[in-house]
Amino acid sequence: MTSSLTDLRRDVEDFLYREAKMLDEQRYDEWLGLFTEDVRYWMPITETREVRQPRDHVPGEWALMEEDSRFLAKRMERLAGGLAHAEQPRSRTRRFISNVLVTPGPDDDLMAECNFIVFQSRRANSEQFFVGSRRDRIVTSGENWKIAERTVLLDHRVLPRAISIFF
């Protein structure tokens, strides 16, 4: 890795840590601002397949989340409205981001991969971890860095509960 990529990785880590903090602190409006207008946010469904019969996730298959910025904003509007019972009261969350790898993407974009562990604590006794990896395309050309594509791959075949938080 060249030294400039090492520097970039530090910047990307910083960007991702700040994002994680925003979510843990439920600063959702700021979080929405991290995505481009045409963002593609995708969380496919993990499968258990034979070693010799792997299957790649293909665009167009049904997914856990497949969002544009408009619907991400709708989700925030829903949370703010007081009727999102699955997050009333809000879950406590703690995000851990690691194993950040940065490679150059198309134009001046950066491709950033990372692993995550998200701890969720709901009400009194509902506690779970979500573990997986993310791959982002980050646009660096504007005034602020923005995420233009995010793919979230959860390692769980059976999710511990419905998803009411963000990754």
Add this chain to the structure above:
Amino acid sequence: MTSISERPTDVVSAGLHDLVKPDEGVVSRTVFVDEAIYRTELDRVFTRTWLFIGHESQLREPGDYLTNFMGEDPVIATRGADGGIRVMLNSCAHRGMAVCTTDAGTSKFFRCPYHGWTYSNNGDLIGVPRADTVYNGELDKSRLGLKAVPRVETYKGFVFANWDENAIPLVDYLGADQLWYLDLAFEAPLGGLEVIGPTMKFRIKGNWKLAAENFAGDDYHVLYTHGSAFQIGFLPDYDMLADYIANFDHGHGMGDISKPGRAYQNDVGMAQFLGPEAIEYVTAVHERLQARVSPLQAEMHGLGEGNIFPNLSWIKFGVFHVFGLFQWHPKGPGEMEVWQTSFFDSAAPQSVKDFARTQMSQENAAAGIFGQDDGENFEQITESARGFVSQTRDFNYAMGLGHEGEVHEEGYPGRLGPHFSEQNHRNFYRYWLELMTTQGEQK
């Protein structure tokens, strides 16, 4: 199945009439948390009813297989070399190891990871390592195949299985009245219904019946549980969507049934918003329906949601909605595992497919705005039902009691009720009680 149905569950069974009184609109909370009642359900409900296994499009070629659950029993469904679909227990006849450990794939045989016994994909035991020496050649392989589910039947591509070899045929179990509605979902696609992605799976720490009865026609909860969907404009005013619910023999029920014409009007409105391809599509589907189903069914155009007893729920509004299936797999009295499979018209334009697929993820799915809030209800209800005092307070299913049969819509089959009624819940528990308190074949 005598060996299963003769288990000593009579003690549990005898007390149930005091706990479950559908005709009075009350059900004790005990039936949602009690371990012995749960064990009795696995026996008397889940070994005697038709349970969903998969769709023929998931088992296209000989050798294709998928795994699923019937109650808590893991099963494998395969398409054999003869083209037939078989369902068998996913548990080695030797000492019980799972012989198939993946979701789906293609294989001519299953080899047990423990001692290497090998079964053909029709379940026959075909290989036992060192059989000649370790068993002195005395092992009778013909008696040690994977346990086959005796009855496997399909309806329009949907494969169901039943442990009860004397069960009534699947089509009679589903019943002509319920199928009058469901056929709309099966006959509308211009191509075929195809599975549009992997099965989505997640856990809810709630009793499986809470989800099943909810989809059987609890339209009342939509107003408040899903209030956020109306608040953010995800759905139009609920009274614009539907008018009735209906229930059927064998505990089945459905909700969000609309008056003739309403669903078509809603779809035409939606198409205008989605664009020219969508307008063309809704017209083509409507014409197809007119050619394939009765004039009234075609006029009805869209469905709603429902529950096929015991634990298979479905959702299908107009032509822009996927046909979504939900299996509420029981995992003990206090937990269920949700398996969701979605289907759509293989011949729909790509823009329509994209809309339907993403809308389902956002709506009734693990991260969907409906799915999240439903799960929260089922969990907290189950949690509170464990309390000693709370078990002295029955659940109330009295809405519409004494007013059943008052609603009519010319030509609509089944026992119709107003949009908001608990008649379908009572119907669900009536059949549940009948199964739980009897043995032998279901009526």
